[in-house]
Amino acid sequence: MSAATSIEAAARREPRRRTGSTPRARRRREALIAYAFLAPSAIPLTAFVLYPMAQAAWASLHDWNLITPMQWVGVDNYVALVRDPETLAAFTHTLYYIGGTLPLVFCGGLALALGLNRAMKGRNLLRGMYFLPVVTSWVAVAILWRWLLNPEVGVVNQVLAWFGVDGPGWWTDPTWSMPSIIIASAWKDLGFVMVLLLAGLQAIPEQVNEAATLDGASPWRRLRSITLPLLTPSIFFVIIITLINGFQVFDQVYAMTGGGPAGSSEVVVQRIYDLTFRFGDAGLASALSMILFLVVLIVTMIQIRGERRWVNYA
Amino acid sequence: MPRNVKRHTLTAVLVIGAVAMVFPFVWSVITSVSSGAGLTSSPSLIPENPTLDAYRTLFSSTNFARVVANSVGIAVIVTVAQVSTSALAAYAFTRLRFPGRSVMFAVYLATMMIPMQVLIVPLFVEMRALGLVDTYAGVIVPSIASAFGVFLLRQAMAVVPRDFDEAATLDGAGHLRIFRSVVLPLIKPALATFAIFSFMSSWNSFLWPLIILRSDEFKTLPVALAQLQGQFTTQWDVMMAGSVISIIPMLLIYIVAQKQVVQGVAGSGLK
Numbered sequence: 036m037s038a039a040t041s042i043e044a045a046a047r048r049e050p051r052r053r054t055g056s057t058p059r060a061r062r063r064r065e066a067l068i069a070y071a072f073l074a075p076s077a078i079p080l081t082a083f084v085l086y087p088m089a090q091a092a093w094a095s096l097h098d099w100n101l102i103t104p105m106q107w108v109g110v111d112n113y114v115a116l117v118r119d120p121e122t123l124a125a126f127t128h129t130l131y132y133i134g135g136t137l138p139l140v141f142c143g144g145l146a147l148a149l150g151l152n153r154a155m156k157g158r159n160l161l162r163g164m165y166f167l168p169v170v171t172s173w174v175a176v177a178i179l180w181r182w183l184l185n186p187e188v189g190v191v192n193q194v195l196a197w198f199g200v201d202g203p204g205w206w207t208d209p210t211w212s213m214p215s216i217i218i219a220s221a222w223k224d225l226g227f228v229m230v231l232l233l234a235g236l237q238a239i240p241e242q243v244n245e246a247a248t249l250d251g252a253s254p255w256r257r258l259r260s261i262t263l264p265l266l267t268p269s270i271f272f273v274i275i276i277t278l279i280n281g282f283q284v285f286d287q288v289y290a291m292t293g294g295g296p297a298g299s300s301e302v303v304v305q306r307i308y309d310l311t312f313r314f315g316d317a318g319l320a321s322a323l324s325m326i327l328f329l330v331v332l333i334v335t336m337i338q339i340r341g342e343r344r345w346v347n348y349a
Numbered sequence: 350m351p352r353n354v355k356r357h358t359l360t361a362v363l364v365i366g367a368v369a370m371v372f373p374f375v376w377s378v379i380t381s382v383s384s385g386a387g388l389t390s391s392p393s394l395i396p397e398n399p400t401l402d403a404y405r406t407l408f409s410s411t412n413f414a415r416v417v418a419n420s421v422g423i424a425v426i427v428t429v430a431q432v433s434t435s436a437l438a439a440y441a442f443t444r445l446r447f448p449g450r451s452v453m454f455a456v457y458l459a460t461m462m463i464p465m466q467v468l469i470v471p472l473f474v475e476m477r478a479l480g481l482v483d484t485y486a487g488v489i490v491p492s493i494a495s496a497f498g499v500f501l502l503r504q505a506m507a508v509v510p511r512d513f514d515e516a517a518t519l520d521g522a523g524h525l526r527i528f529r530s531v532v533l534p535l536i537k538p539a540l541a542t543f544a545i546f547s548f549m550s551s552w553n554s555f556l557w558p559l560i561i562l563r564s565d566e567f568k569t570l571p572v573a574l575a576q577l578q579g580q581f582t583t584q585w586d587v588m589m590a591g592s593v594i595s596i597i598p599m600l601l602i603y604i605v606a607q608k609q610v611v612q613g614v615a616g617s618g619l620k
Contacts, residue, residue, distance in 0.1 A: 062446070065445055065446060065447065066445075066446070066447035066448060068441075068445060068524050069441040069445035069446075069447035069450075070441075070447065072437040072438060072440055072441035072445065072524075072528075073437070073438050073441045073453065075433070075434040075437055075438070075493070075494070076434040076435060076437065076438040076457075076493075076494035076495075076496075076499060077438070077453070077494075078494075079434070079490070079491070079493040079494040080457065080460050080494045080496060082475075083468075083472060083475070083490070083491040083493075083494075084460045084463055084468065084496075085456075085460065086471075086475070087468040087471035087472045087475060088463055088467070088468060088471075090471035090474070090475070091467060091468065091470060091471045094470065094471060101474065147363075147366075150359060150362075150363050151363065155360060160367075161363055161364065161367045163603075163607060164367035164368075164370055164371050165366070165367055165370050166603075166611065167370065167371060167374065167600070167603070168370065168373075169614055170549060170599040170600070170602070170603045170610060170614075171553070171595075171596050171599055172552070172553035172555065172570075172571050172574075172595060172596075172599075173553065173555060173571075174553075174555050174571040174572075174574050174575050174595075175571070175574060175592045175595045175596055177575075178574060178575075178577075178578065178588055178589075178591075178592050179373050179374075179376075179377055179589075179592055180373070181578075182376075182377070182380065182585050182588065182589065183373055183376065185585075188391045189391070190376060190391060193391055222370070222373070225370070226370075227614060227615075230611055230614070230615045231615055234615060279464075283464050283466045285466060285555075285556055286555040286556060286571070289555075289559075289575065290555075290571075290574075290575045290578070304466045304556070307466065307469065307470070308469065308556075308560075311469070311470050311473070312560070317470050317474075320470050321470050321471070324466075324467045324468075324469075324470060325467075327464075327466065327467055328463065328464070328467040331462070331464055331467075332462060335462050
């Protein structure tokens with residue numbers, strides 16, 4: 036009886052010993068399980084992010100029309116891009132876009148965050164209303180604003196007319212195409228910036244402000260000397276994110292103006308798209324992609340360095 | 350007294366601002382039910398004869414029903430795929446020891462820095478080689494994994510106490526069991542946040558579907574919406590009907606899960 040049970044027990048133990056009761060075998064088994072858990076994300080990320088990234092770098096050094104084999108040209112594509120007035124214009128428009136939206140969403144978002152951080156009735160509803168555009172698509176936003184900024188029958192020009200102002204041609208006018216895109220984009224991004232800054236404000240301990248109030252500091256003084264300095268990490272993050280997203284701007288431009296009129300709102304990503312799918316110059320487009328990547332990478336590096344510095348402060 | 354006045358003024362300004370923010374949405378709904386809007390004049394604030402004609406035109410003269418179905422289907426598949434693959438990877442990064450763990454995690458983080466916009470040319474060529482241009486798979490396959498999802502869920506899993514898994518291990522549970530029955534239920538809020546974020550990103554994504562899809566039957570909402578502009582140049586009631594349809598699902602999700610939506614969007618910083 037007792038012999039039989041011990042044999043049974045040994046038989047039950049046996050396979051377990053084989054699969055990994057020595058520490059080494061157990062570690063190997065754990066590693067294999069880990070790789071199995073990672074494979075479903077690691078394989079796609081390698082195939083659809085890392086490999087294309089390497090491919091873009093390689094293609095940027097070649098003459099390539101997407102059909103015939105690549106021809107090595109060294110850095111010719113980069114040289115051509117620097118000399119290409121349309122690419123320079125695309126960068127100028129992208130910087131115009133960033134220069135226009137950043138101050139709008141930053142000042143607006145900061146004002147909203149400060150205003151809606153106080154205890155007040157209906158605060159959540161108000162926050163929700165400001166955040167609403169964030170959840171919609173850029174294409175829907177572009178179409179909405181094409182209608183609002185319609186030169187003939189749009190609401191904006193009608194309201195301007197009440198005040199005796201003759202509204203501009205907005206997206207139909209080369210001078211006003213970028214401002215139109217900037218207005219629509221700022222409207223969509225305002226709530227996003229507000230939420231990021233609200234999170235930063237909520238991390239500031241209330242006691243700091245209370246102490247300053249007891250010391251007789253005016254609201255303006257408290258904002259300048261306490262709130263804003265303590266909010267620096269959030270402000271920094273907002274600026275970085277707006278820059279990164281700004282360099283990649285495309286959807287709303289494509290849907291609102293298509294880069295026009297007369298190329299007046301063509302941005303970098305649109306230029307990549309056009310070079311590839313309209314002019315069939317994938318080598319040049321890849322080189323431009325690499326430049327865009329480099330710009331985004333530099334901004335990201337600034338973010339990482341800055342974050343390290345500010346984490347120590349806190 | 351002046352203090353009070355000041356506060357009320359501030360509140361009034363915030364309320365007026367909020368109404369102005371929401372106005373474009375209200376205006377799009379009003380326009381969509383005002384037949385013939387935009388041809389000669391702007392619709393009135395209170396439509397005299399509200400009608401659903403624009404919606405009927407939209408669904409009868411385009412394949413908009415199919416487009417909506419495409420968007421829903423693709424977004425659901427992408428969301429399920431991203432949540433599953435990200436949760437599995439997050440489990441490996443927080444619960445398992447293996448050679449190259451920190452290097453691999455650094456590589457995952459690095460992929461987050463590479464914008465989609467930079468990859469369109471080689472990715473298109475890759476999809477062409479795989480025969481996936483102008484197919485549903487062509488839209489879905491590149492979005493199976495999300496480094497952001499791995500990052501988000503890893504943070505959530507890292508704070509789940511190990512005691513629970515140890516108890517389960519003693520009961521003879523394997524890693525797949527612990528993953529499914531112990532860890533996943535404990536990080537439901539993070540899963541919800543990421544699922545909503547993932548659905549929203551897929552629903553709203555434009556550049557990649559624009560590049561990879563050619564036939565009308567496969568198109569998603571944003572791509573179809575951008576195209577409507579060519580077809581209904583001055584029929585703003587129809588255009589607005591299309592926009593309203595694309596916005597409504599996001600609006601509902603936002604009303605139901607406001608907290609998760611805000612967390613997901615704020616956490617990503619990517620949109």
